[in-house]
Amino acid sequence: YTDDAEHVAEKVAELLAEPFTIDGEEINVTASVGIARYPGDGVGSEMLLRNADAALSYAKARGTGRVQMFEPRMNEELLRRLKVEAGLRRALDNGEFEVHFQPRTSVATGKIVGAEALVRWRHPELGVQEPASFMSVAEDTGLIFPMGEVVLRAACEAAVQWSAAGLGDLTVSVNLSPREFRGRSLLPIVGQMLADSGLDARRLQVEITEASLMRDREKAEQVLRGLQAMGVKIALDNFGTGYSSLSNLRRFPVDVIKIDGQFVRAAPREPADAKIVAALAHLACDLGFVVVAEGIETREQLDFVKSCGCDEAQGYLLGRPVSGTAFVDLARSLLK
Numbered sequence: 001y002t003d004d005a006e007h008v009a010e011k012v013a014e015l016l017a018e019p020f021t022i023d024g025e026e027i028n029v030t031a032s033v034g035i036a037r038y039p040g041d042g043v044g045s046e047m048l049l050r051n052a053d054a055a056l057s058y059a060k061a062r063g064t065g066r067v068q069m070f071e072p073r074m075n076e077e078l079l080r081r082l083k084v085e086a087g088l089r090r091a092l093d094n095g096e097f098e099v100h101f102q103p104r105t106s107v108a109t110g111k112i113v114g115a116e117a118l119v120r121w122r123h124p125e126l127g128v129q130e131p132a133s134f135m136s137v138a139e140d141t142g143l144i145f146p147m148g149e150v151v152l153r154a155a156c157e158a159a160v161q162w163s164a165a166g167l168g169d170l171t172v173s174v175n176l177s178p179r180e181f182r183g184r185s186l187l188p189i190v191g192q193m194l195a196d197s198g199l200d201a202r203r204l205q206v207e208i209t210e211a212s213l214m215r216d217r218e219k220a221e222q223v224l225r226g227l228q229a230m231g232v233k234i235a236l237d238n239f240g241t242g243y244s245s246l247s248n249l250r251r252f253p254v255d256v257i258k259i260d261g262q263f264v265r266a267a268p269r270e271p272a273d274a275k276i277v278a279a280l281a282h283l284a285c286d287l288g289f290v291v292v293a294e295g296i297e298t299r300e301q302l303d304f305v306k307s308c309g310c311d312e313a314q315g316y317l318l319g320r321p322v323s324g325t326a327f328v329d330l331a332r333s334l335l336k
């Protein structure tokens, strides 16, 4: 019977995945299916439906058009996510989000040129939490929007303070998730934050991944052109891990390519990774992009990316992400 339910569900999903034509327009939909079985997964209709729903959420979270049988651990996962969601709401009310900064240095001179803003959640019981533990819940619930505003505001304000502290006009980069990037009000919010903080737009850089460019390419291009018109710089983050499409580099107004840390870290020793880093760096340099190598932990890795012609370096070797106050001291030591 287990097989039957799964089989029928897969058939339904397959049928719905075929394009429909409505009023001459081709419509593509997908169906996700969650399955709970009597009596193992519940003896009453209420419990069966709730567990089927948990399986459905699980199926959706893992992609479109999936069929998923219920398993008890799904309720635990759902419970964990609900707890994180409640925690995130409280964090927004209580100002528990902090922004840490990690330096970016010039490969040629070793001097600091800017910093990446990285969100941290100072959880009252669990201590400082890194994005991996809450980002996907923030995305799914839309709480990424108010959280992202906190980060953007703090980053702009910090950059203005760095100048006042004698660090010069460092740039600050802020990560935008695909959902934030697609949000309707990104341009006015960025404009507002720049105006409120008084930061020169040319010192702000947004980091997006190629996933942000793939869904609605017209809209993405419009948003990027809007940012460019303001003077904001655009970086393609985690380059090499996603689509790594050359047409993206041509079509969109990108200024900076960040080569993903996983290649950089492996590069000096793994020939395949070394070739990937060298090829990406050379290509990006030739096309006129600023090239940042991420994830540098050793001197050997730094020397390697230097030999590939990378412009900027970021990683634990040069400085870990630190709190706003600690960053001023770190940056000062990297000015010399």
Ligand code: C2E
Pocket: 102, 117, 118, 119, 130, 131, 132, 135, 148, 151, 175, 176, 177, 180, 207, 237, 238, 261, 294, 295, 296, 297, 314, 315, 316, 317, 321
């Ligand atoms: P990312 O943008 O690729 O950021 C780089 C990540 O690598 C950071 O992790 C950083 O702490 C880590 N890292 C830096 N140097 C090294 C190194 O030498 N070795 C290793 N192993 N790791 C290094 P973190 O802070 O945990 O952030 C993870 C991801 O969460 C970020 O990846 C970014 O996609 C996302 N994120 C962080 N802050 C924000 C934010 O404010 N808004 C949004 N939308 N996303 C954010």
Ligand code: MG
Pocket: 116, 175, 207, 237
């Ligand atoms: Mg980044």
